[in-house]
Amino acid sequence: MQQLELIPNLVVNSAGLAAQALTKRFHGINHRVIPPSHYARGCYFMLSGSRGPPFDHLVYPIPEEGGLGVHFTVDLTGQVKFGPDVEWIDGVDDISSFLNRFDYVVNPKRAEKFYPEIRKYYPELKDESLEPGYSGIRPKLSGPKQPPADFVIQGGESHGVHGLVNLFGIESPGFTSSLAIAEHIATRFLK
Numbered sequence: 707m708q709q710l711e712l713i714p715n716l717v718v719n720s721a722g723l724a725a726q727a728l729t730k731r732f733h734g735i736n737h738r739v740i741p742p743s744h745y746a747r748g749c750y751f752m753l754s755g756s757r758g759p760p761f762d763h764l765v766y767p768i769p770e771e772g773g774l775g776v777h778f779t780v781d782l783t784g785q786v787k788f789g790p791d792v793e794w795i796d797g798v799d800d801i802s803s804f805l806n807r808f809d810y811v812v813n814p815k816r817a818e819k820f821y822p823e824i825r826k827y828y829p830e831l832k833d834e835s836l837e838p839g840y841s842g843i844r845p846k847l848s849g850p851k852q853p854p855a856d857f858v859i860q861g862g863e864s865h866g867v868h869g870l871v872n873l874f875g876i877e878s879p880g881f882t883s884s885l886a887i888a889e890h891i892a893t894r895f896l897k
């Protein structure tokens with residue numbers, strides 16, 4: 707079998723949940739500068755029934771610890787969703803995060819916590835009107851009860867491998883910030 711060898715000027719490790727586990731596999735890396743990983747699942751619940759959205763704008767409550775709070779959004783199909791909440795996940799080892807062995811199932815019982823949160827800004831929410839939607843996992847750098855941490859963009863000057871940029875803790879609003887992050891990396895590391 708033929709092997710393809712790539713020799714890039716710059717490698718960006720943007721492996722999300724696996725970023726720390728992947729970093730540990732690079733030769734020459736200073737392990738002391740790899741930040742600790744914390745993981746927090748965020749579940750969404752959908753509003754059932756055929757009635758239209760209760761609001762014509764997004765609703766963001768006061769942020770909670772670890773997340774933005776259970777907010778109200780409508781997707782492009784008009785489906786109303788509430789979330790995400792914050793559920794810390796313990797005991798994730800390097801292999802699990804490297805292979806993305808996470809449980810993304812939304813436990814229907816979590817709805818019990820959603821009703822009172824949503825009723826703070828939507829008191830008319832009917833009992834039994836929420837259905838499990840989907841979930842995502844945040845790659846966090848701060849754990850429960852710790853102050854929130856910013857994104858970490860690490861180049862060779864800190865971890866020792868020149869030509870490698872590691873992105874850690876790219877949780878929300880990482881998607882919105884993606885172009886700005888890319889520009890920052892290009893300006894700082896592609897010379």
Ligand SMILES: Cc1cc2nc3c(=O)[nH]c(=O)nc-3n(C[C@H](O)[C@H](O)[C@H](O)COP(=O)(O)OP(=O)(O)OC[C@H]3O[C@@H](n4cnc5c(N)ncnc54)[C@H](O)[C@@H]3O)c2cc1C
Binds near residue numbers: 723728748881
């Ligand atoms: C519940 C939730 C809600 C969010 N809401 C928002 C929002 O409203 N607005 C916003 O801006 N952001 C939001 N985010 C954050 C946003 O999803 C992330 O910031 C963004 O996806 C990060 O992009 P990324 O490319 O760094 O990582 P990811 O999107 O996680 O992509 C990493 C990729 O690397 C791949 N990978 C991992 N390991 C390896 C490997 N060893 N080899 C090859 N590939 C590998 C993975 O399969 C994956 O495709 C939310 C996140 C969650 C969890």
